[in-house]
Amino acid sequence: MSTEGLSIPGISMGSAEAGAGRIRRSGPPGLFTALRRGVFAALRRPFATTVCVEVAVVALVVLDVWLVIPPKAPPYSIYLSAASCLAVVLRRRFPFLAMLAAVPGFLAGWAQLASMITLGMLATRRQLTWQTWVGAALVFTCRFLQWPLDEFAQLSWREHFLDGIYGVLVAGMPIAIALLLGARAEIAAKLHELAKSRDRERRLYADAIRAEERARLAREMHDVVSHQITLIAMQAGALQAQAKEGQALETAQVIRRLSTRTLEELRSLVSVLRSGAEEDGPRPGIGELDHLIRTADVPVQLTVEQLPDTLPSQVSAAAYRTVQECLTNVHKHAPGATATIRIQAGSGALDIEVENERAREAGETLPSGGHGLTGLAERARLLGGSFETSDTKDGGFRVRAHYPLDR
Incomplete structure (x- = not known):
């Protein structure tokens, strides 16, 4: 039987490397200790x-x-x-x-x-x-x-001279030590101020770099992404004008509506990037899930339990983005599968679980950057919550997100 990890009151067993049977007795510390x-x-x-x-x-x-x-x-x-x-x-x-x-x-x-x-x-x-x-x-x-x-x-003049020297030493030594201490304190204060100045300089430099990066992203989003989405909206409008009825007309309306809304959100986000504000742009909340589910082109079973009347804006936006990303992934990687969404608020937190079946149809391979779930995990961590993903037994996929409500 191994004695590693064995604990007996008053006796500490050494490890095997220290030698078998080596015992060290421990007791209360001495009076001097x-x-x-x-x-x-x-x-x-x-x-x-x-x-x-x-x-x-x-x-x-x-x-x-x-x-x-x-x-x-x-x-x-x-x-x-x-x-x-x-x-x-x-x-x-x-x-x-x-x-x-x-x-x-x-x-x-x-x-x-x-x-x-x-x-x-x-x-x-x-x-x-x-x-x-x-x-x-x-x-x-x-x-x-x-x-x-x-x-x-x-006293003789020699004794007066020696007393004068000693008097200078006796009076000068405390003053010299005091001036040395004062200089030391002044240098410490200067170093502290210099450190604070360097921290301020680093923060200003980081803010300048961040502002420059924001401006670059705003230019790219406006010049490239916004232009492409505008073309999509225009093409959808042309298709809507040509299609009189049927599935083609409905599809054109959906494409135009989605592209127009995306363009509005993109413009708002570009404005935020230009202004340098701390907010991260428009935030659709959990109240817009119904519209998201209706336009997701994915069969959804939604269950909501004990949802409070008001939620923190960041938590509400995180919940919306979580469901949005999961439905997008189901549409891309598991076409035809049904998604089950469960949202529950309790014990000071909001829990979201999205589970989908395996793909039932052979869908078209769509481009994927692989950063969607990573972004959701980072968002949950910033809000003090947690984010988990796992495969299901039937070949599907499950996502669980936990967001505290008291932050």
């Missing part, structure tokens, strides 16, 4: 991510103060440093005020990192404005001066 998954799932939320970042930044600036503060530091320097650490929390909403609140803790305390972080956020939000320049000057002053001022006055 569950905790890691929970942390990652929480970090995917924007609010949780913001809270974690703020806690990490505050802990970092507090650790910076705690590592450098001397054991016998004045109480006011400790308070000012603590205020600078708390000012870091306000840097997103009030960057300039947060920077001003963090400066005293740097000048008379030990909160250097807090001042640099607030200055970096100020430069990120304001870029090179007067507020950024004021913040840079204050941070440079805090790094260059030493508190109390009497100790600053006792």
Whole structure:
């Protein structure tokens, strides 16, 4: 007996290629795995991510103060440093005020990192404005001066020069990083705008190509097809005038009526192609099936069940085109056969089934492009439905189409 596909709770069987009898036990994940998954799932939320970042930044600036503060530091320097650490929390909403609140803790305390972080956020939000320049000057002053001022006055010129260099680095580094981030965001926005511009250009180019193709099709249809149909209508009119009665007169009337209607639809379609409208021309609906069946020259048994009073125009047109194409195929490929048409609307969809018997007469071979059923399948797919064809047991042919009504 093959064990492939066998599943037992708590046990996973390996494949035959992995070795027979190889068993891997599976159980609940460990505590560390569950905790890691929970942390990652929480970090995917924007609010949780913001809270974690703020806690990490505050802990970092507090650790910076705690590592450098001397054991016998004045109480006011400790308070000012603590205020600078708390000012870091306000840097997103009030960057300039947060920077001003963090400066005293740097000048008379030990909160250097807090001042640099607030200055970096100020430069990120304001870029090179007067507020950024004021913040840079204050941070440079805090790094260059030493508190109390009497100790600053006792420093040598070398120490003043080194403090000035360090002041430039301390004040310039956050601004440089902020400008780099700003440039990166600006480049990303430019790239996004460029991508949108390229998409618009592609759409405009596609519209231009489509308009050109529409115009070409309209010219061909007007110059070739419309001309031929006009000649057919004229010849049918001449035949109708010559035939006084009988089958010839009826046939001439049918040919003239069909050619005239086809010419009207063709002209409407040419107008649509010329205008570039989204609609695909005149749409005969399901209400015109009676006229189509009477003029199809095919024996038809029609059954309609639960048809609503109104149908979407696209579904109604698709139903008409489906029956029209099926009757045309019966007339061409199965002359003399009876076509059975069943139309039913229910469960929010319109179902059409057309079935014909095998050919009973030897008909004339007519030209066929083989694109009619393909076009019906594409129409059904565009409307969210389905289209199926199959042979019957008695040698006939069956077509089923399903069109949703809620689209």
